[in-house]
Amino acid sequence: MILKIKQIVIIITITCFFSCKQEKPVLTEISGKQIAVSDTLIATDSIEAFVAPYRNRINEILDSTIAYAPKDITKNDGILNTTAGNLMADAVLELAGPIFKSRTGSSLDFVLLNHGGIRSIISAGNVSARTAYEIMPFENTIVVVGLKGDAILEMVDYLIKAKRPHPLAGIQIILNKDDTINTIKIQGEDFDENKTYYVGTSNYLVNGGDRMDFFKKKLTFTETDYLIRNIMIDYFTKKNTIAPITDDRFIKLDY
Structure with missing residues (x-):
């Protein structure tokens, strides 16, 4: 009788142990909704107060005038150069030429x-650092590669x-009327x-951007x-006033 009682107690204990054991949570569903970022969102005063000085300083730097453009500068005002x-x-x-020269001892031939x-125009008038962000919003850097003649x-x-x-x-390309090469000069030579x-x-x-596969033949690479x-x-x-023009760096003859 005592043995049976012990067995019953053991069974009850084991049953209670497993029934009380905490099961691991299992993810059964993921849901979400799109929240549009607009002026309809209510600002949190404490966050706004914390961010405001930084935002104001960034805007002050970005909007400060650093140059002047007498006329609009666009990427659509020329046929083969703008x-x-x-x-x-x-x-x-x-500006990148001197850096390449200091690192390698060689000269940057052309760009x-x-x-x-080019993602934006430069409107006539004051030019700021923000203008540069509008023209080039990407984090692209300049690299220099060595390419042979072919x-x-x-x-x-x-x-x-x-x-x-x-x-x-730094390079001049002149085409004949039939799109054959008339002249190629690099640094005037x-x-x-x-x-x-x-x-x-x-x-x-x-x-590999824009399928410029000729860069795959690079002999050297400098970041x-x-x-x-x-x-x-x-x-x-540096320039204060910027007034670029279209010229004969890449043109096609009409005769």
Whole structure:
């Protein structure tokens, strides 16, 4: 009888133990809803008070005038080169060139960027740092790659077929009426197919952007760590007045 009682007690104890054991929670459903960020949202006073000084300081810096544009600067005011494209490429050549020179001892020969990377116009009037963020909202940096002559010819062929005013500086390409090459000059000198040229461009393009596959033939690669946006801000500050023009850096003859 005592043995049976003990067995009953053990069974009851084990049953109670397992019945009281906490089960692990199991995720059975995920739900959510979209909340539009607009002026209908009610601000939290404490958060607003904390953020306000930082926001005001950032706006003060971004909206401070650093240059002046006598007229609108756009990426649509030329056929094969535009005022906005020429401005950006010239800025990169002038400001990234010394960095590349200091790191490698070599000179930056020319610059190629992409037309689609210019995201806004520069309106006539005061120019601020915020303008640079509007033109180049991406975190792209300038890199410099070494390309042999055959890759440069592939690049020129790409530009001819693209028929878009991709930003260029330091190189001149003149086409005949039938789209054949008339002249290629780099830094004012005739193109030498046997030479290695150092080309400044964006990390986006080197990594396959816009299908610029000729960059795959790069012999050297140097990262400047210089954001294109910061180059624009520094260039605006340095020049004070910005008035780029369309010119003969990339043109097609009509005869």
